Amino acid sequence: DQQVKQNSPSLSVQEGRISILNCDYTNSMFDYFLWYKKYPAEGPTFLISISSIKDKNEDGRFTVFLNKSAKHLSLHIVPSQPGDSAVYFCVEYGGSQGNLIFGKGTKLSVKP
Amino acid sequence: DAGITQSPRHKVTETGTPVTLRCHQTENHRYMYWYRQDPGHGLRLIHYSYGVKDTDKGEVSDGYSVSRSKTEDFLLTLESATSSQTSVYFCAISGGLQVEAFFGQGTRLTVV
Numbered sequence: 001d002q003q004v005k006q007n008s009p010s011l012s013v014q015e016g017r018i019s020i021l022n023c024d025y026t027n028s029m030f031d032y033f034l035w036y037k038k039y040p041a042e043g044p045t046f047l048i049s050i051s052s053i054k055d056k057n058e059d060g061r062f063t064v065f066l067n068k069s070a071k072h073l074s075l076h077i078v079p080s081q082p083g084d085s086a087v088y089f090c091v092e093y094g095g096s097q098g099n100l101i102f103g104k105g106t107k108l109s110v111k112p
Numbered sequence: 113d114a115g116i117t118q119s120p121r122h123k124v125t126e127t128g129t130p131v132t133l134r135c136h137q138t139e140n141h142r143y144m145y146w147y148r149q150d151p152g153h154g155l156r157l158i159h160y161s162y163g164v165k166d167t168d169k170g171e172v173s174d175g176y177s178v179s180r181s182k183t184e185d186f187l188l189t190l191e192s193a194t195s196s197q198t199s200v201y202f203c204a205i206s207g208g209l210q211v212e213a214f215f216g217q218g219t220r221l222t223v224v
Contacts, residue, residue, distance in 0.1 A: 043215030
């Protein structure tokens with residue numbers, strides 16, 4: 001059973017509006033999550049993370065929210081820009097060896 | 113950008129032939145990982161290393177072996193390539209106080 005679920009394979013928003021990408025998880029030993037962004041033909045790049053001691057983490061236009069009771073997290077991008085068009089992966093920190101558990105990804109398209 | 117180099121970047125090989133992919137880092141990070149990315153699956157961990165000559169299996173390790181004889185190099189070998197191993201392979205590194213891993217550019221492998 002998949003541990004990290006991104007139920008929306010794709011999302012399309014207008015430039016300047018908010019993008020909200022959602023993620024649900026089943027069981028997490030560490031309650032530490034990351035978001036990665038991936039452009040075609042490139043490796044994933046780290047975007048933002050959140051730990052269980054927080055319910056929100058903000059970095060510029062990017063904010064991640066964590067709702068532990070609902071086992072849900074979301075990434076907000078405000079305002080969205082065409083350069084944000086990419087695949088976004090919700091990722092769970094897997095343990096002391098540092099391995100990461102990826103969701104299937106959501107493809108975000110930001111239209112000018 | 114983290115110093116990670118994957119080689120080759122693209123490879124086409126025939127079923128049944130051995131294939132070795134190389135990951136080279138210049139960051140002196142302790143942990144190195146091999147992931148594969150397939151449509152509908154996100155990234156899945158194949159093998160990882162937590163030090164020279166210290167490796168362990170990930171989620172999808174069948175048909176793959178790894179070796180790490182030096183801190184900077186992590187090799188992934190397909191002993192006898194199959195069409196199901198057609199994929200994009202990513203190497204990643206992590207270490208120090210950071211939880212996030214840094215990914216290479218990927219190797220696109222096609223087994224015909």
